[in-house]
Amino acid sequence: MSSSQSAGASQRLSALSRQFSSTPSTQFEVKKLGVIGAGQMGLGIALVAAQKAQVPVTLVDNSQASLDKGMAFADKLLAKDVSKQKISEEIAKATRDRLKPTTQMSDLSDVDMVIEAVPEIPSLKEKIFAELAQVCPKHAILATNTSSISITRIARATSKDPTDTSASSRVVSTHFMNPVPVQKGVEIISGLQTSPETQAAAIAFCEKMGKVASVSVDSPGFLANRILMPYINEAIICLETGVGTKEDIDNIMKTGTNVPMGPLTLADFIGLDTCLAIMETLHAGLGDSKYRPSVLLRQYVDAGWLGKKSGKGFYDYK
Numbered sequence: 001m002s003s004s005q006s007a008g009a010s011q012r013l014s015a016l017s018r019q020f021s022s023t024p025s026t027q028f029e030v031k032k033l034g035v036i037g038a039g040q041m042g043l044g045i046a047l048v049a050a051q052k053a054q055v056p057v058t059l060v061d062n063s064q065a066s067l068d069k070g071m072a073f074a075d076k077l078l079a080k081d082v083s084k085q086k087i088s089e090e091i092a093k094a095t096r097d098r099l100k101p102t103t104q105m106s107d108l109s110d111v112d113m114v115i116e117a118v119p120e121i122p123s124l125k126e127k128i129f130a131e132l133a134q135v136c137p138k139h140a141i142l143a144t145n146t147s148s149i150s151i152t153r154i155a156r157a158t159s160k161d162p163t164d165t166s167a168s169s170r171v172v173s174t175h176f177m178n179p180v181p182v183q184k185g186v187e188i189i190s191g192l193q194t195s196p197e198t199q200a201a202a203i204a205f206c207e208k209m210g211k212v213a214s215v216s217v218d219s220p221g222f223l224a225n226r227i228l229m230p231y232i233n234e235a236i237i238c239l240e241t242g243v244g245t246k247e248d249i250d251n252i253m254k255t256g257t258n259v260p261m262g263p264l265t266l267a268d269f270i271g272l273d274t275c276l277a278i279m280e281t282l283h284a285g286l287g288d289s290k291y292r293p294s295v296l297l298r299q300y301v302d303a304g305w306l307g308k309k310s311g312k313g314f315y316d317y318k
């Protein structure tokens with residue numbers, strides 16, 4: 001990065017930090033939320049919003065099977081919290097009653113905010129945001145949970161006319177950390193078009209969900225994955241090139257850096273398809289060979305061994 005680029009980035013960051021540190025008590029209130037994608041992230045976001053922010057949540061997925069699986073998982077998590085006396089049966093029931101699963105995007109016509117959590121495929125996110133700009137109310141915050149795709153690019157998809165920012169100014173990233181019911185952190189990323197009011201409203205809602213927000217500029221991988229994914233990728237390269245076994249790779253990082261799980265286990269939990277997509281975005285966006293995805297990672301994805309969600313990744317989960 002040249003010194004002028006670096007100066008530009010730090011100016012944008014300090015402008016964002018100023019907005020963040022002086023976040024106004026925004027008037028914007030999310031009374032109803034929409035979540036798209038009932039996979040591991042979408043389901044977690046919907047559940048925490050229903051329980052902590054206590055808002056009704058319309059949960060959209062184009063697969064009825066995914067919705068059924070997601071709702072069964074929500075029931076299981078709530079029952080576990082009741083049995084551990086973390087929540088009462090009344091709270092569990094009220095939370096469950098706030099979740100409304102549907103396969104219809106048109107059911108998002110009355111939400112104040114929507115959080116998209118479909119797979120990390122740029123063309124899919126663009127298609128969904130073009131549709132959201134039409135379906136959602138004109139005041140609604142349009143948030144994405146993308147791990148690495150440019151927010152500016154996703155926001156651009158909301159209108160054929162790039163000078164019309166009526167929808168793109170309402171696009172922001174709320175990048176929740178996995179698993180959402182457990183991790184406190186959320187990254188808030190604004191695209192070039194995002195208004196300060198949108199950013200403030202997104203932060204306020206995440207705080208209502210009990211999360212702690214960190215702000216970053218719209219740069220490939222943002223903060224969390226710019227740091228985390230090259231670490232995971234390097235662990236996979238160590239496995240690929242025989243530097244160590246999967247157990248030794250995970251053990252040394254677990255016992256040596258005090259993390260709860262090693263990088264290969266973590267990759268299995270994140271999903272190897274998601275890890276590959278993020279590395280590809282870092283590689284393409286930053287153009288540096290140090291971000292080249294591991295050959296082995298690509299082969300695991302080609303084999304359909306996507307980690308915990310598919311029953312097999314670096315470890316077996318069946």
Ligand SMILES: NC(=O)c1ccc[n+]([C@@H]2O[C@H](COP(=O)([O-])OP(=O)(O)OC[C@H]3O[C@@H](n4cnc5c(N)ncnc54)[C@H](O)[C@@H]3O)[C@@H](O)[C@H]2O)c1
Nearest residue numbers: 037038039040041061062063066117118120146147178270
């Ligand atoms: N897995 C992680 O650790 C993690 C962490 C932070 C962010 N993310 C990001 O969150 C997003 C979702 O990741 P995930 O791990 O939950 O994926 P996932 O594969 O578990 O779930 C995706 C869901 O989206 C649904 N879907 C696909 N196309 C759809 C469409 N057109 N309309 C409605 N629903 C559709 C699928 O049926 C599935 O239920 C990705 O952008 C990912 O990069 C993932």
